[in-house]
Amino acid sequence: MEKRIKVAIFGAISIILALLGHEYKERRVELEKKPWGYTGRAKDSKGNQGILEVYIKNGQIVNAKYDEVCYPESEKFAGQMKKENTAYNLKMQEKSGISFDEAVSILETKYKTGEKIDFVAGATGTTKMFKKIARRIDREIK
Structure with a gap:
């Protein structure tokens, strides 16, 4: 009986670890070095893809541009860039009180100036993804 319980626990732990490993792999940050800085990409659990371009001069961040590609299952916005999508921005503004474009502008400004981003x-969700990609790029810069 005790052996069965240990086997069941081991099996459950193995399944959980496999699922967590899959989740981590999907959410990792892909980084690409460019002549002007870095481009970082990551996906959230829905499939939205965040893209952060960080421009560096003399070892300092001089500009940052962020956008997201809407997740594939989105009926109205699948595959579209959120920043330039007026309908998406209006929908987010109505739902949460801030548009995607406004939120990204705040994040980009704080990041460029070195302010702490809460x-x-x-x-x-946008803040979490931005911060995750920014942390990865920061590790490369330093």
């Missing part, structure tokens, strides 16, 4: 109210 969270932008109404844009939690």
Whole structure:
């Protein structure tokens, strides 16, 4: 009986670890070195892809541009860039009180100036993805 319990526990732990490993792999940050800086890409659990371009001069961040590609299962916005999508921005503004474009502008400005980024109210998912990619790029810069 005790052996069965150990086998069941081991099996459950193995399944959980496999699922977590898969989740981690999907959410990792892909980094590409460019002549002007770095491009970082990551996906969230829905499939939205965040793209952060960081421009560097003399070892300092001089500009940052962020956008996201809408997740594939989105009926209206699949594959579209959120920043330039007026309908998406209006929908987010109505739902959360801030548009995607406004939230990204705050994140980009804080990142460029070295301010601490907590969270932008109404844009939690976007903030999380931005911060994850920015942390990865910061490790490369330093």
